[in-house]
Amino acid sequence: MKFLYAAYAATWVIHITYLAFLSRRYRRLRDEMQDLRKK
Amino acid sequence: MSLGEITRVSLAKDLRLEWRSKDAINSMLFFALLVVVIFSFSFDPTAEESRHIAGGIVWVAFLFAAVVALNQTWARELRNQVLDAYRVSPAPANALFISKAVGNFIFVAVLEALMAPLFMVFYNLRSIGPAYQLVVVAVLATWALVANGTFFAAMSIRTRSREVMLPLILFPISIPALLAMVSATTAILTGEGAYRFWVVLLVVYDVVFTTVCLLLFETVLHAE
Amino acid sequence: MRRTFVILAVVTLGLLTYALYEGMVAAPTEQTMGEVQRIFYYHVPSAITAFTLFLINFAVSIIYLARRNQKADALAVSTAEVGVVFCTVVLVTGPLWARPVWGIWWTWDARLTSTLLLWLIYISYLILRRYSTSGQTPVIAAVLAVFGFLDVPFVYLANRLFRTQHPQPVYFGGPGSGADPRMTYALLLNMAAFFCFAALVVWLRFRLERARQDFEETQALEALLQPDARSPR
Numbered sequence: 103m104k105f106l107y108a109a110y111a112a113t114w115v116i117h118i119t120y121l122a123f124l125s126r127r128y129r130r131l132r133d134e135m136q137d138l139r140k141k
Numbered sequence: 142m143s144l145g146e147i148t149r150v151s152l153a154k155d156l157r158l159e160w161r162s163k164d165a166i167n168s169m170l171f172f173a174l175l176v177v178v179i180f181s182f183s184f185d186p187t188a189e190e191s192r193h194i195a196g197g198i199v200w201v202a203f204l205f206a207a208v209v210a211l212n213q214t215w216a217r218e219l220r221n222q223v224l225d226a227y228r229v230s231p232a233p234a235n236a237l238f239i240s241k242a243v244g245n246f247i248f249v250a251v252l253e254a255l256m257a258p259l260f261m262v263f264y265n266l267r268s269i270g271p272a273y274q275l276v277v278v279a280v281l282a283t284w285a286l287v288a289n290g291t292f293f294a295a296m297s298i299r300t301r302s303r304e305v306m307l308p309l310i311l312f313p314i315s316i317p318a319l320l321a322m323v324s325a326t327t328a329i330l331t332g333e334g335a336y337r338f339w340v341v342l343l344v345v346y347d348v349v350f351t352t353v354c355l356l357l358f359e360t361v362l363h364a365e
Numbered sequence: 366m367r368r369t370f371v372i373l374a375v376v377t378l379g380l381l382t383y384a385l386y387e388g389m390v391a392a393p394t395e396q397t398m399g400e401v402q403r404i405f406y407y408h409v410p411s412a413i414t415a416f417t418l419f420l421i422n423f424a425v426s427i428i429y430l431a432r433r434n435q436k437a438d439a440l441a442v443s444t445a446e447v448g449v450v451f452c453t454v455v456l457v458t459g460p461l462w463a464r465p466v467w468g469i470w471w472t473w474d475a476r477l478t479s480t481l482l483l484w485l486i487y488i489s490y491l492i493l494r495r496y497s498t499s500g501q502t503p504v505i506a507a508v509l510a511v512f513g514f515l516d517v518p519f520v521y522l523a524n525r526l527f528r529t530q531h532p533q534p535v536y537f538g539g540p541g542s543g544a545d546p547r548m549t550y551a552l553l554l555n556m557a558a559f560f561c562f563a564a565l566v567v568w569l570r571f572r573l574e575r576a577r578q579d580f581e582e583t584q585a586l587e588a589l590l591q592p593d594a595r596s597p598r
Binding site: 103105106108109110112113116117120121124127128131134135138141 | 385389399400401403404407408411446447450453454457458461462464465562566569570573576577580583584587
Binding site for chain 3: 289293296297298299300301302306309310313314316317318320321324335338339342345346349350353357360361364
């Protein structure tokens with residue numbers, strides 16, 4: 103059933119998107135910390 | 142000065158200022174009128190149908206108009222650094238909240254009193270249930286909107302796009318009350334439906350949230 | 366700490382995989398709805414997880430208001446964000462289940478509307494946090510969180526009566542009627558798996574928030590301690 107797969111896929115797409123968003127914020131924070139340390 | 146005295150003085154000041162400028166009431170009136178007219182395009186108001194839909198339209202109109210009033214609740218205080226002065230004074234924070242909330246209540250109530258006959262005319266409304274019940278609902282509903290609204294207006298003072306932030310945080314939380322006021326009004330107008338349940342819900346909502354507002358207003362005032 | 370995290374991550378991954386297998390393959394097919402019913406094994410645990418996260422957010426917001434503990438605030442924003450993510454999953458998987466089974470994407474029944482409202486309330490919480498320019502954003506956000514959560518019973522009650530009064534196009538029959546024990550097992554397994562997964566993600570978000578708090582504190586201190594050469598004296 104298409105809908106079944108779509109639902110399971112959508113679930114993980116949503117979760118992975120959020121995790122990607124988190125990792126991007128981690129990276130940005132790390133960059134900012136390095137900037138501050140350099141100053 | 143006691144809580145009661147400060148509340149009274151503060152309220153009298155706000156009412157006097159509003160009476161002189163009529164800022165809030167004019168824009169509220171115009172807004173509500175606009176909503177009524179615009180909604181009239183979305184359906185054909187025969188007397189039968191309109192009774193079922195009018196409840197929703199009326200409260201949407203009043204809600205938007207109330208937001209106009211709520212948005213300017215603290216504007217004057219902000220402009221003149223009144224909040225800072227209040228924070229350092231020994232006056233109880235709740236006096237400020239109550240006076241502002243009651244002031245807003247009066248503005249919106251006046252608006253409702255002015256708009257009600259207009260609604261009856263535009264939508265050919267005649268209530269099947271007793272009209273006094275409409276007043277009960279109006280009082281409870283208006284207080285629900287205004288109490289939370291005044292509080293949230295204080296919370297959104299220091300935010301970007303303040304005027305948008307207020308409805309944004311107010312509406313989701315007000316939805317149960319909105320549902321109740323619309324349903325109660327429709328129940329009265331059409332003579333069918335669980336009027337009692339909705340009124341009880343509104344009463345409980347009012348009690349719970351007014352209590353929370355009173356408990357937390359001091360925190361918000363100092364957090365500003 | 367690091368080691369616990371890795372262990373939890375491994376356990377979660379294992380649970381999720383096993384639970385997926387149970388839900389997709391091992392559990393028996395439902396009689397009336399067919400294979401599509403298996404969405405249930407993702408939909409329901411996500412809903413329960415989301416609600417639990419919001420409950421934690423409520424508790425932690427109150428703690429923050431009482432103690433002004435920075436960790437409490439970090440946990441508050443973490444649970445709210447992850448709660449919104451799980452709630453989004455619920456709102457997406459729901460219609461995907463409803464469409465093939467009942468022919469419609471959405472209906473304004475009590476449970477769906479309540480979930481949508483819950484989602485809206487916490488999104489407004491996150492927006493307030495992002496757009497607030499006050500130095501005391503955590504306090505104001507915590508207050509909003511209290512209001513938001515107290516609203517939940519009202520939301521549910523109001524929608525319950527409103528939607529049962531009006532004729533509904535769909536009767537949301539609980540799929541647990543005459544539940545095969547294998548189904549219950551799959552459900553519980555998925556719940557455990559998603560709980561662990563939620564804990565992991567909240568932990569990650571929490572650490573990020575704590576790091577950001579420390580960073581901002583350091584920034585502020587730096588600005589205070591180093592007189593800016595450009596500022597007029």
